[in-house]
Amino acid sequence: MFSKKTVLIFAGILLITVNIIFLTITIRRPTSFGLGRVMIAFAAPFQDLASRTVKGARETWQSYFSLVSVAEENQRLRQLLGQAEEGSVLLRELDLENNRLRDLLAFQRSLPHPAIAAQIIAKDPSAWFNTVIIDKGAADGLRKGLPAVTSRGIAGQVVDVSAHQAKLMLIIDRNSAVDALVQRTRSRGIVKGADRDECYLDYVMHEDDMRVGDGVVSSGFDGVYPKGLLIGTVAAINFQGSDFFKEVRVSPSVDFDTLEEVLVILKPTPRAPTDRK
Amino acid sequence: MRFFFYIAICLGLVVFQTALIPRLPAMGNFFDLLLPLVVYLAAFRPLHESVPFVVFFGILMDTLSGGAFGLYLTSYVWLLIGVRLATSVIRADNPILLVTLILAGVLLQNFIFFGALAAAGPSLPHSGDALRVITEQTGWVLLVGPFLAVFMRHARRFMRKRMQRADAGQPAGAR
Numbered sequence: 001m002f003s004k005k006t007v008l009i010f011a012g013i014l015l016i017t018v019n020i021i022f023l024t025i026t027i028r029r030p031t032s033f034g035l036g037r038v039m040i041a042f043a044a045p046f047q048d049l050a051s052r053t054v055k056g057a058r059e060t061w062q063s064y065f066s067l068v069s070v071a072e073e074n075q076r077l078r079q080l081l082g083q084a085e086e087g088s089v090l091l092r093e094l095d096l097e098n099n100r101l102r103d104l105l106a107f108q109r110s111l112p113h114p115a116i117a118a119q120i121i122a123k124d125p126s127a128w129f130n131t132v133i134i135d136k137g138a139a140d141g142l143r144k145g146l147p148a149v150t151s152r153g154i155a156g157q158v159v160d161v162s163a164h165q166a167k168l169m170l171i172i173d174r175n176s177a178v179d180a181l182v183q184r185t186r187s188r189g190i191v192k193g194a195d196r197d198e199c200y201l202d203y204v205m206h207e208d209d210m211r212v213g214d215g216v217v218s219s220g221f222d223g224v225y226p227k228g229l230l231i232g233t234v235a236a237i238n239f240q241g242s243d244f245f246k247e248v249r250v251s252p253s254v255d256f257d258t259l260e261e262v263l264v265i266l267k268p269t270p271r272a273p274t275d276r277k
Numbered sequence: 278m279r280f281f282f283y284i285a286i287c288l289g290l291v292v293f294q295t296a297l298i299p300r301l302p303a304m305g306n307f308f309d310l311l312l313p314l315v316v317y318l319a320a321f322r323p324l325h326e327s328v329p330f331v332v333f334f335g336i337l338m339d340t341l342s343g344g345a346f347g348l349y350l351t352s353y354v355w356l357l358i359g360v361r362l363a364t365s366v367i368r369a370d371n372p373i374l375l376v377t378l379i380l381a382g383v384l385l386q387n388f389i390f391f392g393a394l395a396a397a398g399p400s401l402p403h404s405g406d407a408l409r410v411i412t413e414q415t416g417w418v419l420l421v422g423p424f425l426a427v428f429m430r431h432a433r434r435f436m437r438k439r440m441q442r443a444d445a446g447q448p449a450g451a452r
Binding site: 121122123124125126127128129130131133159160167169173174175257 | 291292294295296299302305306309338340341342343344348349387390391394410414
């Protein structure tokens with residue numbers, strides 16, 4: 001009766017019309033016709049799973065980045081802490097150095113000659129000798145034979161000089177000798193180096209009065225060290241009746257293990273310096 | 278190049294020995310660190326290469342030390358001679374021999390220093406102090422020596438390979 005083409009056209013127009021009517025009704029009165037609940041019940045678990053997965057992934061991702069940033073911050077704070085600690089140590093060192101230099105400065109003012117402060121930069125490579133290298137040399141006015149002291153007493157004398165460094169023989173070196181007096185009795189002797197920690201006061205007559213604890217000072221007769229500088233204190237006295245001299249052990253007033261700075265006295269007594277090396 | 282290499286090592290060791298070790302109380306009586314270098318040069322390098330450096334090391338150390346000039350030089354030169362003689366009989370590659378040679382160097386050096394102090398006249402160190410110094414240095418050699426010996430062997434192989442590569446890279450006529 002109708003051609004196939006006519007049927008298709010008719011069905012198309014009908015479908016469009018029904019669709020428009022359906023939409024018109026649903027727009028005006030929203031409803032799912034009972035299907036909504038079923039479909040939601042069906043889809044929701046998957047949505048939930050997907051949602052949780054994505055959320056979890058996002059949180060993990062964010063936490064990771066957060067952790068990374070926290071780790072970075074932690075590292076940065078550690079660095080800051082390290083720097084602060086380093087600064088604190090440096091400040092403490094500066095404070096200690098400042099105190100030592102203040103002592104030296106106060107001591108320098110009491111010296112009869114100008115003096116220059118020098119820092120110890122190296123020690124003797126051998127265990128048998130006691131010399132140090134200081135950071136002042138001929139360019140600073142140093143020359144052989146100049147005495148070096150600290151606020152606590154005599155340290156040694158310059159035995160070798162380069163342009164900007166000098167070698168200092170400490171009074172505890174076995175080659176060192178200082179003309180000395182016992183402060184209380186004015187007994188005279190020669191302080192000779194013996195070890196890292198001690199010296200000996202040689203040529204003290206057996207009849208000389210001397211006690212443990214007596215101060216030993218430079219006599220000034222050796223032409224190197226100014227008179228009256230402290231060398232150390234008498235630590236022990238050995239004497240046997242037949243001996244002509246007393247054996248006197250002297251504990252130096254300077255702690256050579258911790259010695260870091262010295263004052264080199266630039267104009268000692270006018271006599272020619274002695275090179276004892 | 279080799280010249281700068283040995284000088285740099287020497288300076289590094291000297292700085293370590295004179296400026297760093299004294300600040301470490303536990304290492305107060307460490308042995309002379311240039312002795313292993315002298316042993317290495319004497320054992321593994323030709324004489325014309327080792328002698329100038331050993332002499333240089335000796336002079337450098339003598340200028341830094343408070344002892345009579347020439348003490349270090351003497352100890353290094355005698356150690357050089359001793360090591361050359363020893364390695365002409367025994368293979369120098371043996372780690373035990375290397376440690377023994379370093380130990381011999383330490384003892385020889387202390388013997389020379391002690392002898393110089395005795396000859397110079399001033400009061401000799403107490404035997405107890407001398408024994409303590411030598412014992413501590415010996416202890417350090419026994420502790421550190423094996424590592425130094427292994428390091429020396431590696432250094433020797435490394436140097437030998439480098440020289441072989443350098444020889445291989447040169448034109449035949451230049452050899």
